[in-house]
């Protein structure tokens with residue numbers, strides 16, 4: 001089948017390559033010429049394990065362009081553009097609206113437009129009215145991929161969600177998407193068909209639940225800190241209850257990235273618009289707990305070191321999670337910036353995130369006090385304290401004795417509770433975890 005994918009970010013680019021992997025002829029379209037150039041050459045414009053290999057393997061069935069008219073040759077069109085956070089917290093629909101506007105002239109009767117972007121409930125209904133005059137169909141098929149596992153999550157998802165119009169049009173749309181995803185459905189992947197509003201809500205509800213789970217355990221970490229309890233053991237113990245489950249109960253400096261924070265804020269804004277803001281007022285607490293985690297690290301350092309000005313602090317981690325170069329709303333980078341603002345000299349190390357961070361640090365006017373490196377050992381050399389802010393494996397595997405020999409100050413703040421605390425203590429470090437000593 002001939003497929004177009006509008007928007008070639010983390011979601012769209014991986015989706016395009018994955019559709020080629022399923023055997024389709026795919027054209028990826030994006031407004032950013034540098035991104036398109038890179039993809040066309042088979043080079044991933046961002047760090048995502050397995051993505052370069054997928055691009056190169058499927059090059060014969062994959063083309064990338066900035067020219068929207070190229071969508072004209074396809075019958076299924078995925079819309080995978082971003083919905084960033086607006087100043088008021090709501091989702092900014094500029095890119096979705098312009099993608100649909102740009103695509104509409106090239107739609108033919110019987111084409112299927114498949115929305116994948118995370119959108120406020122009610123969007124599919126609104127866009128359907130724009131697409132219907134072309135006699136094409138629209139459906140919503142939210143994406144649940146995690147960065148770092150994007151390829152795996154696209155080709156072997158936990159479930160497929162189809163949001164469709166009721167009646168014949170919905171059946172036709174379902175049959176077309178089933179054909180596109182035949183290779184995925186053959187693996188017995190659950191496929192759930194529902195109306196537009198439900199499909200749109202599934203995505204934000206899932207992310208809200210995950211965010212709530214993380215903030216719940218971080219709230220427990222706050223309690224653990226004043227009672228001497230150990231939040232990791234607490235999580236292990238409650239996680240054995242299968243109704244609760246252990247996943248997403250890792251306390252630390254909280255969630256970041258391009259989805260969870262903005263999706264919960266966008267959901268709250270939409271609920272308020274709909275007059276049911278009270279139903280989601282708890283998500284504001286989830287957001288507040290999450291943001292408090294970032295200041296907690298600064299407070300712990302101040303407790304241990306006193307005035308931070310003039311201190312040298314190494315921060316391991318810049319990206320919002322390991323195996324990603326994404327620094328959007330990254331707790332690690334926020335903490336490094338706060339420490340620099342408090343007068344410390346900060347060296348942040350990250351295998352991937354150092355590069356995109358350069359621009360942001362410069363724009364924040366912090367280049368003099370906050371520098372970045374890929375070399376995490378160089379970062380700790382001469383430091384008074386080390387903060388572990390992103391749990392890259394290379395940091396977790398590090399030998400505390402080797403690190404201790406490089407640092408005059410033997411203080412480690414484990415922002416992700418990812419280190420073996422006893423081996424760091426044995427190496428002479430004062431260890432401070434998040435909700436565990």
Ligand code: UDX
Pocket residue numbers: 143144145146147148207210214247248249250251252253254255256257258259260320321
């Ligand atoms: C998330 C959802 O998981 C995914 O389904 C959706 O499609 C997009 O948003 P992603 O942003 O890639 O994916 O990251 P995720 O793995 O969910 O982690 C989000 C943040 O939560 C990270 O900053 C991570 O460090 C943090 N986190 C995760 C915790 O602090 N504790 C945990 O136990 C789990």
